Every structure is written in structure tokens, then in C-alpha cells.
Amino acid sequence: MLAPSTPSAAPASAFPPASYPIGTPGQPWGPAEVAQWRARQVRQRSYAQDVLAVVDTLRERFDVRSYGEVAYGDDRYALQSIRPRQWAAGRPTVLVTGGVHGYETSGVLGALRFVQEHGERYAERVNWLVAPCVSPWGWERIQRWNHDAIDPNRSFRPGTTVQEPAALLALIAPLQGQFAAHIDLHETTDTDESEYRPAVAARDGKAFVPGTIPDGFYLVDDTENPQPAFQKAVLEAVAKVTHIALPDEKNELIGSPMTEPGVIRYELTAWGLCGSATGARYTTTTEVYPDSARTTPEECIAAQVAAVCAVLDFVLGQQAG
Template sequence: MTEPTESIGKAGQAWGDAEKAEWRSRQHQQRSYADDVVAKIDALRDRFDIEQYGELDYPPEGRFPLYAIRTRDWDDALPTALVTGGVHGYETSGVQGALQFVDQHAADYKGRINLLVAPCVSPWGYERIQRWNALALDPNRNFIPASPAPESAALMALVAPLNDKMLMHIDLHETTDSDETEFRPALAARDGKPFVPGTIPDGFYLVDDSGRPQPDFQRAMIDAVAKVTHIAPADPDGTIIGSPVVAPGVIEYDCKGLGLCAGVTDARFVTTTEVYPDSPRATPQQCNDAQVAAVRAGLEYALAH
């Protein structure tokens, strides 16, 4: 059985290179990016333009090409919407939901909006069912200038030329039970801080950007997803994951200030989805469907407003 992350290093002392190397040595491939993701992207080539926008080089594990899917016959006169998934590689429905949206619904928006979809931003993390990248960095805290996370830097370079046309960005995530049992303790150990237990929301919720809130946009997506899976209630103190609930199923973060993927553009309409795949009330397919419902409702709202 793998030792818990907290056993790495000394309590109260942030990790150095040796501790990070020990952590990385414990991460093992559990699924295939090539089979689960790249094969599905390749199957879309007859309908969409596929772009390799970068490549991760993590020896000895190997190289991981980064792919984006674009609307064919891109029209510079139209606005652009960005859909991202797998910023945290272990969050499966973010990846598969993005791919399902493209396969089943992206063609419906031809002539209305350009779509740019990066379905798996962190393929090393996808294969290892891991929140961090191979450098023990969280890509979703490193969308910052001169980012040390190559996953984040590559995506920023991809979207930068399109920023003035960006109308909407939806970043697809999950909140899992392993956040509390594995990843939050790992974060505390890495940073030499005490672990403070929290709670995991039972259901779907959204994270709006406190710097440019769009409550009606968020509500449109919550209403659509509620037809697919249940919406997370607030904790007794009126919060979800420690943040005040500003509307049913909605909290706010400072996306740019925290270096989150949702802050990577200046789009007017922005959200981060959070599906709860460990709920006994939700199947993996429901989680994928909830991501798709959020994207579709978000697009319709953004185009109408």
C-alpha cells in the first residue's frame, strides 16, 4: 500500500527538491491518455480542426502532446468561447465532458461562435489520477506570468492571441472525496502547514469570478444542470468549501488573483464547474452530462446577452 503523502519530509517544513522527487516516485500510471483522450480527439478530425499547442516533457515518463479542438472554418468576425478540461488531470468528467460536448453539440454553434476546446490540459496528471503535475505544482494556481507549470504556460500562450474576441470561458472541474483524503493533506505537507479538515459538497456547484461576477449567467447553468444531477446545498454556515454561497450552488473566487484557469482570459462570461462524482446519486455518465449541460446553457446565455 502506498504511504500517505504526509509521510514525506518533516512536519512543519516545506518540501525541497528531494521531497518532491520522493513524491513523484510514488506516482504511477493508472490509465492511458493516448487511449482515453487522444484517440477520441483523433476521431473528431473529419469535423474539426485539431491543433497541437504544446508538448510536456517529463522524463522518464515521456512526452505528452497537448491538443486543442477548433471550429472548422473559423470566422474572425465572430466571438470566441473557450472550454477547458483536465486542468486537474484526475477530474475525469472535465476531460470526458469536454470531449462529449464537442462530439455531440459543438456543430450546433457553427456560424454563431468560434469554439476552442482544450479537453485535457494536464495529461500527466490524467494518467496518474493526480491533481498536481510532475513538478508537484497545481496547474490551477499557476496561470500567472512566467508560469513554472508548463501545462499552464502552454494554455496561456494558446489563448493569448484570442483574448480580445473571447466572450466566454468555462473551465470543467470536479470536487472529489479524494480532495479531502489525499490532495488537501498533500498540499499541507508540501507547504509545511497543518492540515485543516474540511467538507466535500454533495452535488454540483459553480465558481464565479469575484472580479467580474455574472449571477444570471451562473443561474442559467445551475438551472440546466439541475435537470441532470443534484445541486450542492450550502453547509450549515452558509458556505461551500469554506466560501460564502452567493446564490444556490454558486460561490466566488478571485480567479486572476489566485492564478486559476478561469482567469486566463478577459472574457465577460466565466465560470468553473464542480461536479461531485463520488455521490451515490450520480453516475459517471451523469457527471459528463452535467458538464455538457453547463457548457450548452452557458453558451446560449452568453450568445443571447
């Protein structure tokens, strides 16, 4: 998920010097540059095949609902949510989101895997709600931004006109005040440094400052509502599956101070991050590094699933206590 315009944490020399091929250095993009950028985006995978087909297999066991549509020209994507049929008042409610950044593969597949393998185990104890792929246009093009070169994960604000966050906010609006927790599933990839941060700098007319990428799994807590015990519980579960990122020589991860092992904090509401959407007491954003030589795509998915289960277990433990 990247802190905006701040250096991160594996050597900057691992990435080539960035010079983005669109725009004039020092000048923010206008409509022509956005159109030029959009023309470079190629559909590389299928939302219908990768996401909707999997969701269809879950309909017999769970309550699957459409919560809107993302439409860009002739491209139309039905947004799907999944929840238990046993939804009941008095149980803790937990939101699980994946694919807010469409290119972050294990977040989408991890959200779906959780439902497939563990959804029934929690169905009579937790009102879990899963939105597995918030940004389907980005999923198909393996792209961080949406069709309009906007980062959906800087757009979760009241009254937003950005389609992806607006649809999710409408989905959860009837449940506001009920959420105990929200886990938002993300990745930090080498392309964050080689493509997306240079693109952000070019789009905004700013200089690109090379940074680094943490090797391993880490979490993002909320500066305004830190919950260290909650973050620790999630990391302890994930550490059984994959390695946790270590800080750099400044005791930072991706340009932010590490507040506890494997944890940094962002101002979720001020930045318009998805993690601020529910106002839940317990929120976390996962970040796994799929390009690490020490992991595999399957391990990254398993780590996301472990994190979701840990969140639900923690919430249930708090309720029992």
C-alpha cells in the same frame, strides 16, 4: 477545485485523520521530498488511448491542432485543441477547458463529449475552442498536481514556467480580447479531502485542518467580476441533469460563502486560476461531485456537457439581445 487551506462542506468524520507519509511536519518540502512524492505516482490510465484516440476521431469534422507538448523526462504528451472549421470574425468566442487537474475525469470526458455531440450544432454561430486535457501527466496518474508537485490551477500567471498553463496561455494569446466566455470543467472528489489537501499541507509545511466536501454540482464565479445571471443560467441547465449542492450550516460551500444558490466566488486572477486566463466577461468553473451516492460517472459527464451548452446559449442570447 478546493479553496486553499480552508475547510469545505459532507462531514469531516467521513474521512480518516490525515497524516501524510512524506516530509517533516511543519517543514516545507525540498527536492528530496518532491522526488519521494513523485516516486509514489503510478501511471493508471492512458492519455493516448483515452484522449488522443478520441480527438483523432474528430479530425474529419473539426479543426484539430497541436498547441504544444508537456515533457517530463521520457514522458512526452502532445497537447491538442479542437475548434470549428467555420471559425469566423464577428462571432462570439468561447473557451472550454478540461483536465487542468488531471484527475478530474468528467471535465476531460465532458469537454470531448461536447465536441462529439454538440460541436456541429454551434459551429456556425460560436467560435468555440476546446482544450480537453490541459494536464495529461496528471490524467494518467489520476493526480491533481503535475510532475513537479505544482498545482497547475494556481499557476495561470503572466510569464509562468509551469508547462501546462504556459502552453494554454500561448494557445489563447492571439485571441486575447476576443473571448466572450470561458468555462473551466472541474470536479470536487473525496480524495480532495483524504489525499490532496493533506498533501498540500505537508508540502507547504502547514497543519492540515479537516474539512468537508459538497454533495452536488456547484459553480465558482469571479470575486472581481461577478456575473450572477450567467451563473444562474448555467445552474438551471445543469439542474435538469444532476442535483445542485446545498450549503452547510454556515451557508458555505467548501469553506466559501454561497453568494447565490449553488455559487461561490474566488479571486481568480489573484489565485492564478485557469478561469482568469481569457479576461472574458463571463467565466465559470464547474465543480461536480462524482463520489455522491446520488449520481453516476455518466451523469457527471452529462452535467459538464449541459454546462458548456448553457454557456454557449447564454452568450448567443446576449448577442441577440
